[in-house]
Amino acid sequence: MPVKFTDLIKSLPVTIPFVGPETLERRTGAPYQARIGANESVFGPSPKAIKAMKQAASENWKYADPENYDLCHALASHHGVSPDNIVIGEGIDGLLGVAAKLFVEPGVTSIMPDGAYPTFALHISNLGGAISRVPYVDDHESIDDLLAQARKLDASVLYFTNPDNPMGTFWKKEAVARLIKELPDGVALFFDEAYCEFASKDELLPIDISNPHVIRFRTFSKAYGMAGARIGYTIAHEDITAALNKVRNQYGINRVGQIGALAALGDQDWLNQVCQWTAEGRERIYHIASSNGLKAIPSMTNFVTVDMGRDQVYAKTVLDEINKRGVFMRMPFAAPGNRCIRVGVGKSEDLDLFEKVLGEVLKTVG
Amino acid sequence: MPVKFTDLIKSLPVTIPFVGPETLERRTGAPYQARIGANESVFGPSPKAIKAMKQAASENWKYADPENYDLCHALASHHGVSPDNIVIGEGIDGLLGVAAKLFVEPGVTSIMPDGAYPTFALHISNLGGAISRVPYVDDHESIDDLLAQARKLDASVLYFTNPDNPMGTFWKKEAVARLIKELPDGVALFFDEAYCEFASKDELLPIDISNPHVIRFRTFSKAYGMAGARIGYTIAHEDITAALNKVRNQYGINRVGQIGALAALGDQDWLNQVCQWTAEGRERIYHIASSNGLKAIPSMTNFVTVDMGRDQVYAKTVLDEINKRGVFMRMPFAAPGNRCIRVGVGKSEDLDLFEKVLGEVLKTVG
Numbered sequence: 001m002p003v004k005f006t007d008l009i010k011s012l013p014v015t016i017p018f019v020g021p022e023t024l025e026r027r028t029g030a031p032y033q034a035r036i037g038a039n040e041s042v043f044g045p046s047p048k049a050i051k052a053m054k055q056a057a058s059e060n061w062k063y064a065d066p067e068n069y070d071l072c073h074a075l076a077s078h079h080g081v082s083p084d085n086i087v088i089g090e091g092i093d094g095l096l097g098v099a100a101k102l103f104v105e106p107g108v109t110s111i112m113p114d115g116a117y118p119t120f121a122l123h124i125s126n127l128g129g130a131i132s133r134v135p136y137v138d139d140h141e142s143i144d145d146l147l148a149q150a151r152k153l154d155a156s157v158l159y160f161t162n163p164d165n166p167m168g169t170f171w172k173k174e175a176v177a178r179l180i181k182e183l184p185d186g187v188a189l190f191f192d193e194a195y196c197e198f199a200s201k202d203e204l205l206p207i208d209i210s211n212p213h214v215i216r217f218r219t220f221s222k223a224y225g226m227a228g229a230r231i232g233y234t235i236a237h238e239d240i241t242a243a244l245n246k247v248r249n250q251y252g253i254n255r256v257g258q259i260g261a262l263a264a265l266g267d268q269d270w271l272n273q274v275c276q277w278t279a280e281g282r283e284r285i286y287h288i289a290s291s292n293g294l295k296a297i298p299s300m301t302n303f304v305t306v307d308m309g310r311d312q313v314y315a316k317t318v319l320d321e322i323n324k325r326g327v328f329m330r331m332p333f334a335a336p337g338n339r340c341i342r343v344g345v346g347k348s349e350d351l352d353l354f355e356k357v358l359g360e361v362l363k364t365v366g
Numbered sequence: 367m368p369v370k371f372t373d374l375i376k377s378l379p380v381t382i383p384f385v386g387p388e389t390l391e392r393r394t395g396a397p398y399q400a401r402i403g404a405n406e407s408v409f410g411p412s413p414k415a416i417k418a419m420k421q422a423a424s425e426n427w428k429y430a431d432p433e434n435y436d437l438c439h440a441l442a443s444h445h446g447v448s449p450d451n452i453v454i455g456e457g458i459d460g461l462l463g464v465a466a467k468l469f470v471e472p473g474v475t476s477i478m479p480d481g482a483y484p485t486f487a488l489h490i491s492n493l494g495g496a497i498s499r500v501p502y503v504d505d506h507e508s509i510d511d512l513l514a515q516a517r518k519l520d521a522s523v524l525y526f527t528n529p530d531n532p533m534g535t536f537w538k539k540e541a542v543a544r545l546i547k548e549l550p551d552g553v554a555l556f557f558d559e560a561y562c563e564f565a566s567k568d569e570l571l572p573i574d575i576s577n578p579h580v581i582r583f584r585t586f587s588k589a590y591g592m593a594g595a596r597i598g599y600t601i602a603h604e605d606i607t608a609a610l611n612k613v614r615n616q617y618g619i620n621r622v623g624q625i626g627a628l629a630a631l632g633d634q635d636w637l638n639q640v641c642q643w644t645a646e647g648r649e650r651i652y653h654i655a656s657s658n659g660l661k662a663i664p665s666m667t668n669f670v671t672v673d674m675g676r677d678q679v680y681a682k683t684v685l686d687e688i689n690k691r692g693v694f695m696r697m698p699f700a701a702p703g704n705r706c707i708r709v710g711v712g713k714s715e716d717l718d719l720f721e722k723v724l725g726e727v728l729k730t731v732g
Contacts, residue, residue, distance in 0.1 A: 001551035003578055004522040005609060006471050012612045022431040035428070044427040053426065053622065057419035060594040060626065061410040062401070063587075065388040090456060093617040101492070105372050119617070126467070126613045156370040185367035212369055221429075228426040228621030243371060246378045247492045251459040251485070254620040255594030256419065260426065 008106070008128045015125070017118040021328040033326035034353045036344030039165065039195075039303050041225035043277055043347075045260060046270035049226065052263035056256045064255035071262050075233055078265060084238040085209045087245065090252045092194055092217045092232040097123040099215055099234065101247045103156045103188055104129035110157040111150045113141040115166065115334030117192065120159045129157075136337060139167045139297050139305075143179045151184040158183065161192035163199055166332040166342050168299030173205040180205075183213055188240075191216045195301040197223035198275055212237035220257075222302060223274055224264045229257030278302045281345030288343075288355045292362055303344045305332065312338040314365070321361040327354050374472070374494045381491070383484040387694040399692035400719045402710030405531065405561075405669050407591035409643055409713075411626065412636035415592065418629035422622045430621035437628050441599055444631060450604040451575045453611065456618045458560055458583045458598040463489040465581055465600065467613045469522040469554055470495035476523040477516045479507040481532065481700030483558065486525045495523075502703060505663050505671075506535045509545045517550040524549065527558035529565055532698040532708050534665030539571040546571075549579055557582045561667040563589035564641055578603035586623075588668060589640055590630045595623030644668045647711030654709075654721045658728055669710045671698065678704040680731070687727040693720050 021038065025031050036042070044050070068088040076083040089095035096119060104110060106128035112120055114133035124131050132153055134145045141164055150158045160179065163170040171179075176191075183189055193216055196204055207216070216235040221227040231253070234244060264270075285304040289296035295307040308315040312335065319331045319341050327350075331341045343354060387404065391397050402408070410416070434454040442449040455461035462485060470476060472494035478486055480499035490497050498519055500511045507530055516524045526545065529536045537545075542557075549555055559582055562570055573582070582601040587593040597619070600610060630636075651670040655662035661673040674681040678701065685697045685707050693716075697707045709720060 003469065003554045003606075004474075004552045005468055006474075008471070009468050009609055009612065014608065014612050017616060018432065020429065020432045022435060023433055026435065038429055040427050040429060042427065044424065050424045050426075053423035054420045056594070057423065057622065057626070058410065058416045060416075060419065060623075061406050061408065061591040063386065063404055063406065063593045064596075066384065066386045067389055069388060069392065090615060090618045094615050097615060102371055102375050103369065105374070108370075108372075186370045188369045225427040227429045228422070230430075230618065230620045240369070242380065243375055246375065246380050249456060249460050249463060250383060252456045252596065252618070254596045254623050256423070256622045257426075257620050260423070 012125065015122050017122055024323065024328065030326065032328040034346055034350035035328045036346040036350050036354065037328040037330045038227070039222060039301070039344055040227045041222060041274060041302060042345070042350060043225055043274045045225040046264050046267035048267045048270070049260045049264035053256045053260040056259040060255055062255060063251060064253045064258045066250045068253060068258060071258055074262055074265050079207055079235060081207060081209050081235060082238070084241055085235055087234045087241055087248060088253055089232050089234070089248060091221055091230045092192060092219045093119050094230070094252065095217055095232050095234055096120050096190065098244055098248045099190060100124055100127055100157070102243050109153045109155045110159065111146055111153065111155045112159040113146065115332050115337050116141070116159060116161055117165060118333065120190070136167065139337065140164065140169045140171065143171065143175060147179065147182050147184070150187050155187055157188050157190055159190045159192065161194065163195040163300035165195065165301065166305060167337055168297055168301045168303055168305050170199055170300035172203050176205045180211065180214055187213065189214045193217060194219050194222050197271060198278055198302055199300040207235055209235065209237050212239050215240055220261045220264055223271055225274060226257070226260060226264060229260055230254065231257045231261040278345050281351065284351050285343050285345065288351065288358065292358060297340070303342050305337070305340045305342045307340050310339065315339050315341055317365050318361055321365060322357050325357040325360065327357050378491065381488050383488055390689065390694065396692065398694040400712055400716035401694045402712040402716050402720065403694040403696045404593070405588060405667070405710055406593045407588060407640060407668060408711070408716060409591055409640045411591040412630045412633035414633045414636070415626045415630035419622045419626040422625040426621055428621060429617060430619045430624045432616045434619060434624060437624055440628055440631050445573055445601060447573060447575050447601060448604070450607055451601055453600045453607050453614060454619055455598050455600070455614060457587055457596045458558060458585045459485050460596070460618065461583055461598050461600055462486050462556065464610055464614045465556060466490055466493055466523070468609050475519045475521045476525065477512055477519065477521045478525040479512065481698050481703050482507070482525060482527055483531060484699065486556070502533065505533045505703065506530065506537065509537065509541060513545065513548050513550070516553050521553055523554050523556055525556045525558065527560065529561040529666035531561065531667065532671060533703055534663055534667045534669055534671050536565055536666035538569050542571045546577065546580055553579065555580045559583060560585050560588050563637060564644055564668055565666040573601055575601065575603050578605050581606055586627045586630055589637055590627070591640060592623065592626060592630060595626055596620065597623045597627040644711050647717065650717050651709050651711065654717065654724065658724060663706070669708050671703070671706045671708045673706050676705065681705050681707055683731050684727055687731060688723055691723040691726065693723050
């Protein structure tokens, strides 16, 4: 008799949310010269965080503190909330999975923008939940359509990300406040703010941990430059925190990352510097796009999505040709965003190469 | 209307499988002078792994390769299997949770030794599964009783660990082979071998990936000295690997740990040295126990469980008094093991302190 897989497991396909650049390099045998496709921060972690991680390496025989006490307390202080409003997890990827466990089971519906972060959908499917996808409008997540769909389908979870990935667009705080105010009864908003440090502080919705319907997801992977460390966190009402603590992997956090994140949080000067460099990089990408007769979509993130002006086949052809020429990049998955390519902010030399390669490719593919 | 928690989430208690030493230190305000309670390796990672992790720290802006290609291939080669038989996860803790998803849902029963690794039970409960616990016999997991219970309850999963934690005892390969041969129809054996590198290679059951009923769990947390890195792996039939890959967190692995584990695997001389030091440490603990008129249970791990010769209240009193005197240690949770305390192998100075403190405590508590 074979092992007794659940029916759910048997029904699930194998899903790869993202093919890593290493996989593509192995396929072609050629390493990329510019790595600007995974929305990583090429400027890296704070030098103070690097120093702390190097020191932590030789002490890596110890488990990390499973309470994440120091990091939780530092984040609480940083955001003006209580440590009971913070949960640390293995990146936003891991935390979306933990949070999904609170609400999702067969028969439950979740709503997401069509083309938004695919790992969310993977976690929902793995729990047997249904997903309804709502198209972007004018390259923005459509607040009105998301709300209408959540209402219509009596959803339990609504996924929303701001600033948006993969389009880079942004809703100002008044719009987000309206989204929260108009959430249908009982819906939990999974509010992914992976890129929020790149946006203007004045435009971000203030944190309000009194509302148990809003779970904010943040990370050290983007502006803090520590994607490899796998440290994300939630900010939420203490009832949500308590539920997350029931089902999180209490020994999932690596010690080097935990210590590095604490040091990174303590170096806000570095963060501000990175955000400035990133803003300059966006301007450079806007300029490269317009010089080539292309329209860049204004971004509040560390990448710029560039409208290739034709269909998805054309955009994919351009992307493939760029990748072949040593520049790792990706593109939006779903219509209408898939007429675009997504260009990560790189160092000057990365963007020099992108500019050169883009020019070549546009001439080649016509 | 409140958020729509699932009934399962509402029913779950908050469970802390292990209170970390940092938590205890915060409670008392005094740091431990010896940390020999979490079965960590005080000898640390290979110097080559430390060097690799330090180098990786400054590159931590990159996500780890989500395929874990290099590490999977190195482990496959090390064990003489295919990379399709290996899955990397966030320690055995994380992998037990991933593997549980394959089989466990409400209505499904899992069997475990009573007092064995509590994180297994946590993962099962979080999926709504039932657990049946089978007492140890003569300080060993009882193969006969585990099999009988799995048969009686039509179980889907049987958890078995060898060498055992928390007792340190060991079943030779013939006994384990019999367990596998007599597994009831359809039962998946979760075979936790966290401590296997400390045992004699000749006594370990050879790897046989042709049997889809056996999932072996291994880790870099114990003999490899990298508990903080959170890198474990499964060895199993490719059908099991394929199912695990459906539901694992593909971006759960930290880059420093991934790179460090590869370097650690490549330094088998260090591993052998650590195992020798560990064996010497066990002898030292046996000696300390007998000098104090106590019986140590022979161990194949990096800890020794010492029979305090009375009941659990006495053992707990002794443990608390030892902890108060600056030595972090733990004890088995469940009867009959909870008449014992568990002493991790430490460096000479750690065991010197333990010896001194134990003598004091035995005089005090009488």
